[in-house]
Amino acid sequence: MTREIQGNTEKISEFTVRRLSNYFRILRELEVKGVTTVSSARLAELGGITSAQVRKDLSYFGNFGTRGLGYKVTELKDAVIRILGLNHRWGMALFGAGSLGHALFFHNGFREDGFYFTHVYDIDDEKIGTMWRDVEIRHVREAEDRLRAAPVEIGVLTTPKESAQEVVDLMARVGVKGVLNFAPKRLELPDNMWLRNVNLAVALESLSFYLSL
């Protein structure tokens, strides 16, 4: 049974976690601006949601804020960081060094959050041996040995869909715990792993939905 992060069947729903990511960004911005306290109404306004929703989301995780005074920005931000697991350095292996893989590898937002690529694999001889920052692109046939020697928690999949399941099976064998999948393919994972599918077309579909109203 593949544990996909999707919808609301988990105890904490996908949508709650998305909102937590959003609170994290808002709080970080407020902190940079020197704001020290924030009301749930203001958080709601900045997040495009209701203040009842803000209070409900944050109540899952403990008692934050004081009635009438609001939340302390830094304290709440640090709590959200802990809740999201961002007080930790996450090692990642990238499979697929095409243009999407390249964009992800060099995406600054990941490092700021503590997500570091330490392995890159491909099958294209032209790419093997190339350095991306301090990481050498290796052939995927080396991946199993290398990931046993230097394990990571997260695998990022940007291969063609034809090889996606094979790569995920490899990830399972070397103890990867979470998979971020960009391949348009329904994957089967053992149930001690988490899967998050990213479909770039979904964001466009929400635009076409609102543009068609």
Added chain:
Amino acid sequence: MTREIQGNTEKISEFTVRRLSNYFRILRELEVKGVTTVSSARLAELGGITSAQVRKDLSYFGNFGTRGLGYKVTELKDAVIRILGLNHRWGMALFGAGSLGHALFFHNGFREDGFYFTHVYDIDDEKIGTMWRDVEIRHVREAEDRLRAAPVEIGVLTTPKESAQEVVDLMARVGVKGVLNFAPKRLELPDNMWLRNVNLAVALESLSFYLSL
């Protein structure tokens, strides 16, 4: 007031629209497999949500399905296509021909959904004049004239954050109605436009959240 597709303050929430995209993919897959009817329980199972949620989502948009018999797959898929505005060819302009722009331009899922890039702009002289499929990469200084002559509904932004607002202002002047923004920057849009921000780190944060439980 920027109209960002985010949270639940719109009449139809971002989360409902995301689920519609998910129903669309599930129904398309079922149709390919030759399945002709599907229950809300089965849709819910495939979508990782409750069947009450399925019935609620679909009830916003009309009367689908028959009690005890379920939904007709093709009929429901076609309805979801219309609801999402995918029974339409959407023209798109890409700003930023870096690796992310390249990955988006060549992403097959967009064309399957009816989203076509017809313009690509950058400022890098090495890229200007290059052909991507049948589209020539042009300098952004040509964008305003060219987009007036051959308008598009959607602009996709993968420029550095420093130039993002300037590009969006240009989009507003030439009548772009929806913006898909990958730049990590809060943008200001006139209120006849829709904005959808995509933050790739958010998907990783949901993984780190569940991996930290």
